[in-house]
Amino acid sequence: MPTLSSRYLGLDLAHPVIASASPLSASFDGMRRLEDAGAAGVVMASLYEEQVRFEDTRYATMTEYVAGSNAEAATYFPELPDYRHGASGHIETLRRAADALDIPVIASLNGISDDGWLDLAVELEQAGAAALELNICLVPTDFRITGADIEQRYLDIVRHVKSRIALPVSVKLPPFFAALGNLVEKLQAAGADGVVLFNSIPRTEIDLDAFGVARSAALSSAGDIHLPLLWTTLLSGCVRLSLAAGGGVDGHADVARLLLAGADVVATTSALLRHGPAHLTALVEGLDGWLAENGFQSVAEIRGRLDAAHCGRPDMSMHSEYARARMLADFAFLDSARTAGS
Numbered sequence: 621m622p623t624l625s626s627r628y629l630g631l632d633l634a635h636p637v638i639a640s641a642s643p644l645s646a647s648f649d650g651m652r653r654l655e656d657a658g659a660a661g662v663v664m665a666s667l668y669e670e671q672v673r674f675e676d677t678r679y680a681t682m683t684e685y686v687a688g689s690n691a692e693a694a695t696y697f698p699e700l701p702d703y704r705h706g707a708s709g710h711i712e713t714l715r716r717a718a719d720a721l722d723i724p725v726i727a728s729l730n731g732i733s734d735d736g737w738l739d740l741a742v743e744l745e746q747a748g749a750a751a752l753e754l755n756i757c758l759v760p761t762d763f764r765i766t767g768a769d770i771e772q773r774y775l776d777i778v779r780h781v782k783s784r785i786a787l788p789v790s791v792k793l794p795p796f797f798a799a800l801g802n803l804v805e806k807l808q809a810a811g812a813d814g815v816v817l818f819n820s821i822p823r824t825e826i827d828l829d830a831f832g833v834a835r836s837a838a839l840s841s842a843g844d845i846h847l848p849l850l851w852t853t854l855l856s857g858c859v860r861l862s863l864a865a866g867g868g869v870d871g872h873a874d875v876a877r878l879l880l881a882g883a884d885v886v887a888t889t890s891a892l893l894r895h896g897p898a899h900l901t902a903l904v905e906g907l908d909g910w911l912a913e914n915g916f917q918s919v920a921e922i923r924g925r926l927d928a929a930h931c932g933r934p935d936m937s938m939h940s941e942y943a944r945a946r947m948l949a950d951f952a953f954l955d956s957a958r959t960a961g962s
């Protein structure tokens with residue numbers, strides 16, 4: 621039987637599939653269910669900067685407030701009966717889970733400013749978090765903010781948090797940076813222990829009936845995996861920090877793909893919301909079967925086997941592949957147009 625054991629952020633895991641932050645990991649019972657279903661680790665649903673600022677105010681008031689401030693937070697507050705609002709309830713839930721669960725519980729802080737809320741990292745560490753994930757969802761609606769300003773904010777936040785806690789810290793990134801590789805190297809230099817590729821951005825929708833704009837934390841779909849695949853292949857082998865990849869994972873084949881690309885762990889939410897937490901077993905057993913069928917003894921043997929470091933110069937080959945794919949599509953289109961016309 622292949623060995624699935626993996627390492628992420630310095631944590632030893634039974635296998636490489638973890639549950640990413642979601643309503644499923646917002647409560648103690650939810651995290652327990654994820655452990656029972658076979659997750660190797662769980663990222664607790666984020667503690668939002670807005671939650672901290674509005675400690676102990678009513679849920680409805682809080683969500684109304686954040687709807688206009690942090691696009692992501694607006695749709696992420698989970699509707700759960702045993703969910704306790706405010707930072708103190710969140711920290712208490714984390715403490716219970718960290719005490720009771722055998723798998724690592726990774727805390728998640730989500731915010732954009734660089735003041736007070738970051739000090740909660742200390743409380744999350746004291747509550748027993750195994751590591752801390754930072755989710756900085758900064759949509760620069762003020763057009764005077766530059767790309768460099770945003771990168772600087774990320775670096776300042778990482779430095780600030782790392783100066784306060786000893787826990788491993790990972791940064792959950794959106795895919796939309798002009799030079800992501802350069803930013804990841806800077807995050808590494810600033811002390812980040814890992815990056816999560818990628819965070820999902822809430823979708824903007826225009827409702828023609830209600831005549832309004834809405835944002836929703838929609839589930840990902842299969843096609844979304846191409847961005848984490850691309851950046852995992854490019855970063856693997858080039859950076860020292862841990863790589864968690866996720867976004868668009870549905871079956872065990874996707875887990876195998878991201879490991880081949882170089883991920884240390886694969887993080888999943890939508891598949892678990894879609895199929896239920898028991899789907900974790902299908903992902904892990906499917907990976908196990910795939911490794912055995914293909915003659916691999918361990919996850920370590922496939923990790924990074926198809927990353928850019930193994931496949932040649934990425935800048936040249938990527939452009940050639942892009943040009944080739946485009947030209948093939950053009951030929952196919954011209955061919956079918958010719959056939960239709962004849």
Ligand SMILES: Cc1cc2nc3c(=O)[nH]c(=O)nc-3n(C[C@H](O)[C@H](O)[C@H](O)COP(=O)(O)O)c2cc1C
Nearest residue numbers: 640641642665666755820837840867868888889890
């Ligand atoms: C309903 C919902 C709630 C989420 N809540 C959080 C959260 O609290 N913190 C966070 O960092 N990411 C959150 N996410 C993002 C997921 O952790 C994950 O990164 C994203 O859904 C992409 O992975 P997937 O394709 O497996 O769903 C949420 C996603 C969904 C769909």
